[in-house]
Amino acid sequence: xxxxxxxxxxxxxxxxxxxxxxxxxxxxxxxxxxxxxxxxxxxxxxxxxxxxxxxxxxxxxxxxxxxxxxxxxxxxxxxxxxxxxxxxxxxxxxxxxxxxxxxxxxxxxxxxxxxxxxxxxxxxxxxxxxxxxxxxxxxxxxxxxxxxxxxxxxxxxxxxxxxxxxxxxxxxxxxxxxxxxxxxxxxxxxxxxxxxxxxxxxxxxxxxxxxxxxxxxxxxxxxxxxxxxxxxxxxxxxxxxxx
Numbered sequence: 001x002x003x004x005x006x007x008x009x010x011x012x013x014x015x016x017x018x019x020x021x022x023x024x025x026x027x028x029x030x031x032x033x034x035x036x037x038x039x040x041x042x043x044x045x046x047x048x049x050x051x052x053x054x055x056x057x058x059x060x061x062x063x064x065x066x067x068x069x070x071x072x073x074x075x076x077x078x079x080x081x082x083x084x085x086x087x088x089x090x091x092x093x094x095x096x097x098x099x100x101x102x103x104x105x106x107x108x109x110x111x112x113x114x115x116x117x118x119x120x121x122x123x124x125x126x127x128x129x130x131x132x133x134x135x136x137x138x139x140x141x142x143x144x145x146x147x148x149x150x151x152x153x154x155x156x157x158x159x160x161x162x163x164x165x166x167x168x169x170x171x172x173x174x175x176x177x178x179x180x181x182x183x184x185x186x187x188x189x190x191x192x193x194x195x196x197x198x199x200x201x202x203x204x205x206x207x208x209x210x211x212x213x214x215x216x217x218x219x220x221x222x223x224x225x226x227x228x229x230x231x232x233x234x235x236x237x238x239x240x241x242x243x
Contacts, residue, residue: 004043011039013046073205084200088170091198095178102180111218113183114235116176118214121193121228122202123168127212130169168203175199176213183217189231215239 001016010032017024031038074081106113118134120127175198179185193211194201203209209228216222217235224239226232 002046004039004046006034006039010034011042013042070205077204080204081200081202084202085170088175088198088200092174095174095198099174099177102177106180106183109183113217114180114185115216116173116180116185116213117216117221119171119173119176119212121170121172121199121211122209123206124208124210126168126203127210130167130171131212131214168206170200170202172199172211183235185232185234187232190229192229194228 003014003016005012005014005027010029011034012027012029015026015028017026030042103115106115118131120130172193175196176185178198179187193199193209201209211224211226211228211232213224213232213234214221215224215234221241222235222239223241224232224234224236
């Protein structure tokens with residue numbers, strides 16, 4: 001810890017350090033006399049220097065170490081990632097016909113039902129970047145629906161971004177549309193998305209994962225974001241992007 005001390009000897013900084021139950025104190029004389037300007041500087045300077053050091057030196061170093069560690073983990077999990085993505089892509093192929101029928105039902109109802117326009121699962125930052133790049137389009141129409149929601153969001157493996165093993169993100173639009181029943185999607189708490197059909201673990205080096213969904217219901221746009229194993233219930237009025 002650090003403190004500024006005023007005493008008979010003048011103005012000095014006092015550094016306290018504790019290790020293995022032993023306490024060490026290191027005083028550093030700043031000025032042998034009482035001087036207001038020196039006192040003001042001695043109070044302001046340390047936190048400013050500390051903040052700058054943290055921002056310009058320590059934080060970038062910590063970020064580089066984190067990135068280096070994640071890059072090593074990505075290489076280590078490369079085979080597992082490839083196998084998981086291949087499995088998810090194969091499962092999506094099996095769901096295409098059912099999803100096309102689901103979309104036709106949801107889009108032909110009056111008002112239009114629940115349509116998953118874009119959905120991403122994985123690292124929190126990665127899914128945010130993916131959603132920003134892909135964007136969302138107006139509700140899909142039955143006649144344009146084929147194997148997946150026609151929001152401009154490609155299925156797994158169709159988008160170069162999704163094919164990158166180190167992206168930390170998986171597109172799961174089709175997988176979620178398959179789970180829509182009667183314009184509702186209800187997943188209970190405690191079930192990991194990783195084990196669901198059309199999903200895999202896109203970032204095994206990260207413990208926490210999230211699911212980001214853009215969807216439409218009754219021609220209104222909604223957005224939901226939940227952590228892995230949290231309950232997911234849509235549509236909900238609180239998810240509306242325009243209140």
